[in-house]
Amino acid sequence: MTGAWTAMQRVFEERDRQDFDEVRIAGLAELAARVRELSELVVLTRADQSEVAVVAREVELLTRRLAEAGRGIPPGAQVGEGGIVRQLGSPVTGALNPLAPPIEISVSPDGTARSEFTLGVLYEGPPGFVHGGVSAMVLDHLSGVAASANGTPGMTAGLDLRYRRPTPLGVPLSAEAKAVRVEGRKTFVESRILGPDGRVTAEATAVFVMPTR
Numbered sequence: 001m002t003g004a005w006t007a008m009q010r011v012f013e014e015r016d017r018q019d020f021d022e023v024r025i026a027g028l029a030e031l032a033a034r035v036r037e038l039s040e041l042v043v044l045t046r047a048d049q050s051e052v053a054v055v056a057r058e059v060e061l062l063t064r065r066l067a068e069a070g071r072g073i074p075p076g077a078q079v080g081e082g083g084i085v086r087q088l089g090s091p092v093t094g095a096l097n098p099l100a101p102p103i104e105i106s107v108s109p110d111g112t113a114r115s116e117f118t119l120g121v122l123y124e125g126p127p128g129f130v131h132g133g134v135s136a137m138v139l140d141h142l143s144g145v146a147a148s149a150n151g152t153p154g155m156t157a158g159l160d161l162r163y164r165r166p167t168p169l170g171v172p173l174s175a176e177a178k179a180v181r182v183e184g185r186k187t188f189v190e191s192r193i194l195g196p197d198g199r200v201t202a203e204a205t206a207v208f209v210m211p212t213r
């Protein structure tokens, strides 16, 4: 049976052959940003029923326009400086993914992956606070980048989370992750999200395992 590594490699290679130049990426990122705004307004609008119906019809027509140009495959991923992976379609960092916040990650010379971001109403769990699964997604991804930056990438085998306090919506948050130990194919990464007051709201220990071929 083909392993996960070989299967991912095949997908990477197929997608890498696509022509996504920077001008096209910028145009699609702009479209994704507009769709993100639209999505937030779907939850927040006070428009009346008939106006909502008209807008729904217009959005349907816009979707049809894009569909008429044909369906391709999602963009590939590139590994840049310091192990930062640029995944344009990622649900966490993807500039082309309207479902992504998206968060931006940088890696410092000591291998710490960091991000500053704000999560709006689309990511709500308890009223006024971030959904725990969304916090987990952010920490999982940031930890994956830290594992890659350590030169030991892998798939998440385990993610042990502690929610210390509710993570507030709509205010600047920060998060960081760093690989702390490598044992054979396993890389252990510690991460946390901090609220605007600098206090930890969620923290995690993740284990990444490099799959066998």
Ligand SMILES: CCCCCCCC/C=C\CCCCCCCC(=O)SCCNC(=O)CCNC(=O)[C@H](O)C(C)(C)COP(=O)(O)OP(=O)(O)OC[C@H]1O[C@@H](n2cnc3c(N)ncnc32)[C@H](O)[C@@H]1OP(=O)(O)O
Binding pocket: 004, 005, 008, 009, 085, 140, 141, 142, 143, 144, 145, 148, 153, 154, 155, 156, 157, 158, 159, 184, 185, 186, 207, 209, 210, 211, 212
């Ligand atoms: C092409 C390279 C791949 C890397 C790609 C990097 C590119 C991008 C990089 C970065 C940017 C993006 C960042 C993304 C971040 C998010 C990532 C995700 O969302 S990943 C999706 C969710 N995770 C899965 O779907 C995994 C599903 N599970 C599996 O495929 C397998 O179970 C796998 C590969 C994880 C391990 O399977 P086995 O058969 O290779 O290995 P076994 O023998 O089970 O485990 C190896 C060792 O690890 C330990 N282990 C396994 N799970 C553990 C756990 N939860 N805690 C502690 N140890 C664990 C075991 O006890 C064993 O240890 P002992 O060698 O005996 O000492």
